[in-house]
Amino acid sequence: MTSTLAIGNYNPTDRAALVDAFDAHVIAGPDEIAALDQGLREGITAVAYAGHHAFGGDQMDLLPQLKVVANYGVGYDAIDVSAANARGIKVTNTPNVLNDDVADLAIAMWLVQGREMRAAEERVRSGAWAKEGPAPLNRKLSGGTAGIMGMGRIGRDIADRLAAFKMDIHYHARSEKETPGWMYHADPVALAKAVDFMFVALVGGPETENYVSKEVIAALGTRGVVINISRGSVIDEEALLDALESGAIAGAGLDVFVGEPKVNPRFLTLENVALQPHQGSGTVQTRAAMAQLQRDNVAAQLAGTDLLTPVN
Amino acid sequence: MTSTLAIGNYNPTDRAALVDAFDAHVIAGPDEIAALDQGLREGITAVAYAGHHAFGGDQMDLLPQLKVVANYGVGYDAIDVSAANARGIKVTNTPNVLNDDVADLAIAMWLVQGREMRAAEERVRSGAWAKEGPAPLNRKLSGGTAGIMGMGRIGRDIADRLAAFKMDIHYHARSEKETPGWMYHADPVALAKAVDFMFVALVGGPETENYVSKEVIAALGTRGVVINISRGSVIDEEALLDALESGAIAGAGLDVFVGEPKVNPRFLTLENVALQPHQGSGTVQTRAAMAQLQRDNVAAQLAGTDLLTPVN
Numbered sequence: 001m002t003s004t005l006a007i008g009n010y011n012p013t014d015r016a017a018l019v020d021a022f023d024a025h026v027i028a029g030p031d032e033i034a035a036l037d038q039g040l041r042e043g044i045t046a047v048a049y050a051g052h053h054a055f056g057g058d059q060m061d062l063l064p065q066l067k068v069v070a071n072y073g074v075g076y077d078a079i080d081v082s083a084a085n086a087r088g089i090k091v092t093n094t095p096n097v098l099n100d101d102v103a104d105l106a107i108a109m110w111l112v113q114g115r116e117m118r119a120a121e122e123r124v125r126s127g128a129w130a131k132e133g134p135a136p137l138n139r140k141l142s143g144g145t146a147g148i149m150g151m152g153r154i155g156r157d158i159a160d161r162l163a164a165f166k167m168d169i170h171y172h173a174r175s176e177k178e179t180p181g182w183m184y185h186a187d188p189v190a191l192a193k194a195v196d197f198m199f200v201a202l203v204g205g206p207e208t209e210n211y212v213s214k215e216v217i218a219a220l221g222t223r224g225v226v227i228n229i230s231r232g233s234v235i236d237e238e239a240l241l242d243a244l245e246s247g248a249i250a251g252a253g254l255d256v257f258v259g260e261p262k263v264n265p266r267f268l269t270l271e272n273v274a275l276q277p278h279q280g281s282g283t284v285q286t287r288a289a290m291a292q293l294q295r296d297n298v299a300a301q302l303a304g305t306d307l308l309t310p311v312n
Numbered sequence: 313m314t315s316t317l318a319i320g321n322y323n324p325t326d327r328a329a330l331v332d333a334f335d336a337h338v339i340a341g342p343d344e345i346a347a348l349d350q351g352l353r354e355g356i357t358a359v360a361y362a363g364h365h366a367f368g369g370d371q372m373d374l375l376p377q378l379k380v381v382a383n384y385g386v387g388y389d390a391i392d393v394s395a396a397n398a399r400g401i402k403v404t405n406t407p408n409v410l411n412d413d414v415a416d417l418a419i420a421m422w423l424v425q426g427r428e429m430r431a432a433e434e435r436v437r438s439g440a441w442a443k444e445g446p447a448p449l450n451r452k453l454s455g456g457t458a459g460i461m462g463m464g465r466i467g468r469d470i471a472d473r474l475a476a477f478k479m480d481i482h483y484h485a486r487s488e489k490e491t492p493g494w495m496y497h498a499d500p501v502a503l504a505k506a507v508d509f510m511f512v513a514l515v516g517g518p519e520t521e522n523y524v525s526k527e528v529i530a531a532l533g534t535r536g537v538v539i540n541i542s543r544g545s546v547i548d549e550e551a552l553l554d555a556l557e558s559g560a561i562a563g564a565g566l567d568v569f570v571g572e573p574k575v576n577p578r579f580l581t582l583e584n585v586a587l588q589p590h591q592g593s594g595t596v597q598t599r600a601a602m603a604q605l606q607r608d609n610v611a612a613q614l615a616g617t618d619l620l621t622p623v624n
Contacts, residue, residue, distance in 0.1 A: 100454035104477065108427060111420035115595075117588060121430060124587040125580050130573040135589045140597035142412035164476030166412065261442040268437050275436040276429060277447045283427075285452035 001043045004298060005063070007033075008050025008072065014291040018048055021295055022302070030059045046070065046298045049079065052260075057083035068307065070297040072290055073281070074098055074154075075231060077204035081312050091311050092297040096153060097289040098281035103157035105280045106199055106229045107165075109253025113225060113274040114141045114197075142166050147195035149188060149212065150230065151177050155201035158229075162199075170194045188212070192219035196250075197227065204231030214239035217249060224249040229280045232258040241266045244273060255280050313355045316610060317345075317375070320362025320384065326603040330360055333607055334614070342371045358382065358610045361391065369395035380619065382609040384602055385593070386410055386466075387543060389516035393624050403623050404609040408465060409601040410593035415469035417592045418511055418541045419477075421565025425537060425586040426453045426509075454478050459507035461500060461524065462542065463489050467513035470541075474511075482506045500524070504531035508562075509539065516543030526551035529561060536561040541592045544570040553578045556585060567592050 004022035006015070007030055018024040025040060027033070030053055033041065044063045049055060050072035060066055060083055069079055071093045084091050112118060116138045123129045146162045148155040148171040159169050159182065169182040172191040176184040185191040188211065192198055198220060202208045212226065212235040220226065226249065228235055237258045243249045251272035257263045260278055267275060281287065293309065300307050316334035318327070319342055330336040337352060339345070342365055345353065356375045361367060362384035372378055372395055381391055383405045396403050424430060428450045435441045454477040460467040463485040471481050471494065481494040484503040488496040497503040500523065504510055510532060514520045524538065524547040532538065538561065540547055549570045555561045563584035569575045572590055579587060593599065605621065612619050 100478065101452055104423060104453050105427060108420065108423035108429060111416060112424060112429060115417060115420060115591070117420060117424060117586075118430070118433060120588050120591055121586065123589050124575055127580075129575070129589040133573075135591050135594060137594050137596045137599055138591070140413055140595040142416050161473075161476045164473045165416065261446075263436055263441070268439075274429075274433065276432050277435050277441040279427070279432055279447050279450070282447060282449050283452040284449045287449055 001039060003043055003045045003065075003302065004048065005033075005036075005040075005044045005046070006048040006050075007055070008048075010050060010291075011287075013288075014072075017291065017295060022046070022048075022298060024048060029053050030055045033059050033062045036062075046301045048072070048294055048298055050294075052078050054078055054080070056080040057086070060084065060087055060089060068092060068297065068301040070294045070301070072294045075204050076311060077231060077233075085312055090301075090307055092294075092307050092309050093311050094290040094293040095309055097293055098286050099154050099157045101283050101286045102154050102229050102280035103161055105255055105276065106158045106201070106227050106253075107161050109229075109255065109274040109276060110197060110199070110225070110227050111141060113227075113251045113253045113272070114139050118274065119271065141197075144168070144197060145170065145195040147171060147185075147191045147198040148182075149191060149198055149200045150202035151179075152201060152203065154229070155199070158199050158201060167197075188216050189219045192216045192224070193221075195220075196223045197225050200226065200228040200230055200234055202230045202234045204233055208234045210234070210236040212236065212240075217243045220249050222247060222250060225251045225253070227253040229255045232256045232260055237264060244270055313351060315355055315357045315377075315614065316360065317348075317352075317356045317358070318360040318362075319345075319367070320360075322362060322603075323599075325600075326384075329603065329607060334358070334360075334610060336360065341365050342367045345371050345374045348374075358613045360384070360606055360610055362606075364390050366390055366392070368392040369398070372396065372399055372401060380404060380609065380613040382606045382613070384606045387516050388623055389543065389545075397624055402613075402619055404606075404619050404621050405623050406602040406605040407621055409605055410598050411466050411469045413595050413598045414466050414541050414592035415473055417567055417588065418470045418513070418539050418565075419473050421541075421567065421586040421588060422509060422511070422537070422539050423453060425539075425563045425565045425584070426451050430586070431583065453509075456480070456509060457482065457507040459483060459497075459503045459510045460494075461503065461510055461512045462514035462520075463491075464513060464515065466541070467511070470511050470513060479509075500528050501531045504528045504536065505533075507532075508535045509537050512538065512540040512542055512546055514542050514546045516545055520546045522546070522548040524548065524552075529555045532561050534559060534562060537563045537565070539565040541567045544568045544572055549576060556582055 002023040004024040006018045006024040006026040120135045142165040146167040151171045151173040253274040255276040314335040316336040318330045318336040318338040432447045458479040460483040463483045565586040567588040
């Protein structure tokens with residue numbers, strides 16, 4: 001009887017690796033746990049978790065021997081860590097291996113939105129360039145002001161890239177960090193006032209819900225652009241949509257949305273936004289590294305050695 | 313009688329500035345010179361030039377007092393500098409003020425092509441993300457190998473940005489430069505063999521025509537991507553199209569084309585290319601700075617002071 005339950009929509013390679021390594025039993029989502037054979041449930045000590053469905057105390061109680069939930073992804077807001085703590089269950093995630101990809105996509109959305117590249121590409125492909133002339137001028141990006149909201153590891157990787165674009169860098173975090181002279185703002189509204197481009201790299205979960213509030217968005221001003229590669233929940237999405245539609249801010253680049261993969265249809269007709277389908281870490285190389293780190297955490301639990309990347 | 317002839321399709325602001333500053337006579341292209349009043353032609357000492365129509369010895373001979381051709385743009389391959397030299401005419405351009413914008417667009421096309429952002433955005437906007445699931449995984453970019461073909465000021469600005477993406481940087485130029493340990497290749501084929509991503513930042517003109525040859529393109533290999541922000545003429549475009557269509561290379565990001573604004577229709581159906589309408593320097597801020605530098609060169613000529621940015 002296996003001791004590992006894999007929960008999520010794994011690709012064939014990762015699924016096969018979980019089965020090969022741990023003889024894992026695989027189910028699509030946490031709501032399928034209750035239907036599992038009782039003997040199977042009571043033997044499970046490790047869960048390999050993927051996806052954004054909530055995994056809470058009720059599900060954990062169906063797995064009485066559970067010791068670790070190894071999450072696939074750096075963001076583990078789907079997992080109720082308080083419930084895990086109360087049950088002596090450790091949670092692990094897959095940090096760092098995805099930082100580069102996520103930072104790359106943040107920079108990419110900033111450039112695509114600011115240089116109006118989607119409309120410009122359509123101008124080439126439609127023949128309008130030859131028929132109607134050059135694309136409208138857009139906006140210089142390098143040398144401007146950028147703010148990082150949440151200066152964790154991904155925020156830092158974004159800031160390091162922005163520095164090479166000669167940006168004046170500001171940031172907000174719970175505490176001031178050691179930086180190459182970047183300006184710390186204790187107040188998120190003050191950060192938004194100080195910059196044109198705000199990159200949101202917060203941790204998800206209840207504590208940061210709507211942290212990028214209506215007031216923060218308003219403070220960005222008419223030249224302001226929001227780039228979000230963290231979680232849809234960290235922005236007041238209705239306030240963002242209002243500001244994008246009214247011109248109260250200039251634009252946005254969004255890889256994450258409230259209720260994704262469904263997207264508020266008000267976004268879909270906007271031309272001042274770059275929209276991506278939560279593909280920040282979506283490269284072959286990085287997804288393989290994330291899956292490996294997830295399996296390494298499961299293996300550590302089963303072998304009784306230290307977890308590699310615990311979060312609690 | 314004015315001493316300044318402005319040639320090109322200027323926007324209203326720049327056109328007005330040329331008229332205000334110099335009482336310039338404005339025509340759309342060099343083929344209109346011959347039809348000008350003889351007295352006007354013989355009084356012209358400065359030409360403010362914009363556009364890609366050839367401006368050669370025959371046109372210069374119609375302006376017997378011509379002392380300077382002040383080009384709008386860093387690339388002055390439309391102007392026959394040998395012919396200018398033979399007549400004692402100085403040529404100026406607008407370097408440096410556009411480096412940031414052009415480097416930004418080079419990085420942007422690299423990211424858009426590699427992370428398949430155009431198809432990914434269509435997946436969001438069409439609703440396919442919710443209906444069909446996540447976008448296909450694509451390719452990790454940071455931490456790879458990049459080659460700069462032509463290490464002038466723009467090439468350097470591209471390389472500095474790529475360094476922040478943790479790229480291993482190689483380059484080819486006529487001579488080795490002082491760099492932070494980047495690898496010099498005297499042979500362009502050797503550069504292409506050494507890297508996955510090749511950024512072309514050559515000077516245009518007859519000397520670099522098809523410099524990125526069939527052999528260079530083949531040496532990039534099946535993971536290779538070409539990014540070009542210089543001139544369409546520097547790449548053997550037929551060889552590039554063959555390689556893109558056959559999969560001999562992985563993709564391209566192109567802001568410039570042979571015969572632009574007409575684009576070879578073979579490009580338009582490719583999904584492995586990012587296409588932009590020669591908008592490298594196309595921001596409000598940079599185009600204004602280019603126009604100012606062009607006028608400053610004209611003003612220096614008229615005042616008898618040193619030209620700011622002569623090329624000959």
